[in-house]
Structures are given as structure tokens and as C-alpha cells.
Amino acid sequence: MPYLSFALRNLGAKKGRSIGLAAAVAFAVMTVVTLAVTSSGLEQSAAAIISIGKADFTVAQKGVTDLLSSSIDANQLARIRATPGVQSAVGVLVETEKINPQNPVFIEIGIDPSQLKRFGVTVLEGHPYAPTARNECMVGWRAAANLGLHVGSLFRADGTVNTVTGIYSTGNSFGDDAAMFPLPAIQGYNRVPGIVTLVFVKVRPGTPISRVEHSIQYHMPELTTIRTATQFGRADRNLVYLKAAVTGSTILAIIIGAVIVGNTMLLSVFERTRELGLLRAVGWTRRRIVGMILIEAAALALIGAAVGVGLSFGISVALEHVPALQGILHANYTPTAFWRALYTALGMTFIGCLYPAARAAFLAPLRALSYE
Template sequence: MTFSGLILRNLFRQRTRTALTMLGIAIGITTVVALGAVTAGLRASSSAFVKAGGADFLVAQRGASDLSFSTLDEQVADQIAARPDVERATRVFLEVADTPGNPFFFLLGYDPGELMQEPLRMLAGERLSADRPDALMLGSEAAAAFGAGVGDEVRLEGRTFHVVGIYAADDDWRDAGAIAPLRTVQEIARKPDVVTAVHVVAARPRDPDRVAAAIEAELPEVATIAGPEEYGKVDQGFEILDAANLAISLLAVGIGAIGVMNTMIMSVFERTREIGVLRAVGWSGPRVVRMVVAESLFLCVLAALIGIGLGVLASRLVLVVPAVSSFLTPAYEPAVFLRAVAVGVVVALVGALYPSIRAARLSPMEALRYE
């Protein structure tokens, strides 16, 4: 028999109680994992859009609450494009369209001339041309969702578009969305002369950080984003999600710790006489503490593993909703799982603190007299 074997034996003496405690913690950790994976997925798809078309960084309105609300004057975009340290500046207008089955369909407005410079992989048909305001390119996922091909008509925002091409994009936003001429999308949004953002490729010798810093210095109303860590400059959504994630983690720790403490206190109370025997045969107080803490740790880490499994499952289930799957692929970053295990460990330690100290402080004689 090993010490850990003894721990397991103790835990599974009250199977129902152990299982229910584990379930409670697992549900909390499921939420932590699912939300973490969704947040990481959103961050990944957003940053994929930032780098769309091989861009070094994206320029948008500083302080916008959401990237889709960003507005940049086209003159600003022109200023950026005219810079000698910028090789390519692609203006984009992001319009969220309501389509049957997907209220968050991304309709992206691009200048046909600028789009020609974009390294977009065409699966069928051709790109937009300046003389066709009703032309539309569909991402491969959107084409599948619409069941549309080149030559078909698609209605978006009350307009009829003619599908001229199907493309494949690395980022979810464009692959599940559509591209129409910039002027047309501006008309639909009733926002002439503004764009949402500008994708920038720095000129050689390429030093995107320096170029981005120079643009921000020259144009205080804009922010440059090179990666997910800078996304908060133009979109506070992630900060809100991060805060929600932290709050849920803390809540899971709080509720979980109370549950574990309750379980461990009951377990210690029930085994008072046994703990007295252990002390009588020579077990030290620290060994009794180790036993109670190890039981709690085992329970919580197992619950964390179950919670991780359920969390992954829950985040996959979210994808059943087409509106969600169009712009989100959950990302299972190690940090998400580490956070889940950390929640489990903290719950175990906090929950076992009082019961283990109580168990260790029991006078062997009092414990042996306990009925």
C-alpha cells in the first residue's frame, strides 16, 4: 500500500459525496475552459484578420469600442498609403450584415484596384473589377453556406449582388464573409468617405514596428495593431471577455473551495476516531495535514481534468450555431488548460486548509474518545 493508495481509498469511501463535489468543481472549470477557448479563438481569428493579405499591421480608429465601429477618414488612409515607408495600404470597410441564419455576416468593402494587390487564393471566377458595383466575391465557407457559385445572385442588405468569384482566406472573418466594392459597401452603410481600417505592408527594408510607431506619432487619432496583444487599442471586447473570464475563474475558485471545504470537513469529522488512531500509532501532525491536502488535491485535479474535457466539448458545441462558427474557431491554448488546473489546485488548497489544520490539531486522546 502506498500513501497515494491510502488517499484514494479514503476518497472513494463516500463515493456519492466525492462524485458530487467533483461535479461541482468540474462545472466551474468547464466554464473557465469553454470561455477561455472561445476568447482565445476570437483573439486568434481577430489577429488573423489583422494580418490578412500578408499585412504587417492594421490601422484603425484609436479607442473604438469594437473594430467594426472604427471609422477612419479616407484622407487618413491616403496619407498612410502615400508614406515612403509603406509598400502597400489596403483600405477595408467592415459591415456586419444580417443574413438568413447568420446575423453576423461580414461584408467587407475593398477597393478593386487595391484588392488586385492582395495575395488572395481564388478557387473560382475572378476578382472584383472597377466597373461592376454589384459584383461580389464569396469566401469558400460563405459560398457553401449560401449554396452559391460563380454567376449566381446573392441578396445582402437589400441589394442583389452577382457572384463573380470564390476565394479561400486564412482568416475566418473573410473566409466566412464576402467582399464587395468599397464604394458599394460604404453606400450600404451610409458612410461615404470613411473606412474601417487599413491593412499595411511596410516597405523594404521592412521594419514594421518602426513604421507603426511613426504612423501613430503622426496621426494621433489612429492606433496600429500588429498582434492580439494590441487588439485592446481598437476593441474593448477582449478586455471585457478577459475580465469575465477572470471573474468566472474567481467565482469557480470561491464556490469550489466552499464545496471542497464542506466535503473535507465532513470527511475529517467522520474520521475523527481514525485520525486519533493514526496519531496514536505515530503519525505526525504534518503527515495528517498531507493526507487531507492530498485527498483534496486529488479530488480537485481529477475534477479539473473532467472540467477540461467538458469545457472542450462545450466549446465545440457552440460551433453548431452557424452564426458563431462563421467567425470563431475555439483555440485550445496551453494557457487555457493551465488556468483550469490552477483553479483546481487553488480550490484544493483553500478548501483543505481549515480541515487539514483541524485534523492535525486534534488531540489523539480526544480523537480516540470521539464516537
């Protein structure tokens, strides 16, 4: 019998306890992974907004709680446009609105029609709205398909009824699942005249993007530039808090899991006192005893991690179908989520096993052999 098989046989010998322990690990992993993938999904959704306008980078107000609370006035927009190296800077007002239960965070973009081409918008059908029209809009082709809209349809948004003048494509799924309005109209609906949420900047060919970014941030320290999803926290504090909450939950899950694993493994060591004493008496080293306990724990961790990830898939799908969360939560399974599952499971079992393993290793063989 190979040593590995011998070490693993205890899992089969006490099936109920092994299943219970693996379930505890799986539950903790499921919680951690579900939190991680849903927060990653939120981050991905938020980051997608900045990728709608095919820009080199996006400018937002620094340190706001929510990216959509960013506020850039006309003066700042003009200074951005005047920054050396900037080829174009398109200011847009972005808001979200619940238009029906299936679309609780529908994206509405206020943009001047003269900027549509720079923003990467291609009109597929119809024509753009007039620059100062009050009841006109265009919808992305995905949104049009989802909502059953076509040119000439009426689209209710922000408490107003708008005529769809055109169907557009941005080449970005989030952009194509949105609607665009004349900028003054949407500024008026939101009572923020002259204000835009984000500025999409395109840099002149040959100019280093980072140099333009630094220049904007240097001259307007109240603003920040965002190029990747990971830079999102510069503007959106909510995502930073969310990530911190996920990290905190992971640590908490590891601690709670470690206590459960430790308690159960300690019970297992007590039950096997005679066996461990015998193994020490016949020459097993302390390292080999510790190895045996850790192999058991690692096997439980791997089983727990696998089951936990599976449960997380199920829970995520279920959460996405909860009416109150539909369209808001999107699980985003990245390699990081799987690593998180693995180190959560291994972390809690390893920490939990330290004391039981040490106790097993330092049993006095003679005393252990006479243990009843």
C-alpha cells in the same frame, strides 16, 4: 500499503461524497474552461479579420468598443500611406451581416479592385468587380461552396442583389469565407462615405516594422497598430471586457468551489476525528496529516479537472449547435485552457482544504481519540 494509496483510500471509502465533490470541481472547471475557450474563439475570429490582408500590420481606430466600429477617414489613410517606410496601405471597410441562420456573422469587405493584389487576393474564376459598380461582388471560394454560388449567381447582401463577378482566394479561411464589394458601394450602403474600418499596411523591405508602427501611432495618436491577436485589445475594448469577465468568473468559481470543497473536507475531517487522533497518537506528524488531506484534495482536483474539460468539450459543441449561437461561438482549445482547468481545480481544492487540513493537523490526539 504505500502512503499515497493510504491517503487516497478515503476517496474510495466515501464514494458518494467523492463523486459529489469531484462533480462540484468538474462543474466549476467546465464553466471556467467553456468561458475561456469560447472567448478565445471570439478573439481568434476577430483576430482572423486582421490576418486576411497579407499585411505586416493593421491600423485601426484606438479604443473602440468593437473593431468593426473603427473609423479611419480618407485623410488619415493618406497620411498612413505617406508615412516613411510604408510600401502600401490598403483601406478596407469591413462589416458583418446575417445572411442566413448558418452564417450569422458573414464578413463583407469593401475594397477597391485595384488593391486586390496588394491585399493578397487571387481571382480564381471570373473577374473583379468594377471600381464603382453598385451591384457587383466577388465571393471567396469557401463562401461560394457553402452558399452554392458561382460566377453569374445573384448574391443578396445589405438589402441589395449583387451579381457575382468572380470567385477569389486569399489563402485565409476567414477571408475565403467572405465576400468583397466595391468600396464606394459598401460605404454607401453603410452611409459612411470616405471611411474605412481598417488599413492593412505593408512595410518596405529592410524597414523595421516596429519603427513604422511607432511612427504612425506617434503622428496619429487616435489610431493604433495591431500585429498579433494579443494586441487586439488596443482597438477592441469588447474583447478586453470579455477577458476581464472570464478572469472574474474564474476567480468567482475558485471561491465558490473552495467553499464547497472546504465544507465537504471539513465534514470528512469531523467524521475521521478518531482516526486522525489515532494517527497523531502513534506518531504521525502534523505535516503528514496535512499531506494526506492535500493528496485527497489533489486527486479530486485532477479528476474534477479532467471531467470538467470533457464536459466543457461537450457543452462547447452543444452551444455551437444552438441556432442563436451558430457561427458565432467557436471553441478554441489552447494549452492555456488546460492550464486554466488545472489551476482552477487545484486552486479551489487547495484553498478549500487549508482550514480542514489545519484543523486535522492540530487535533489534540487524546481528545480526538475520545471523540464520539
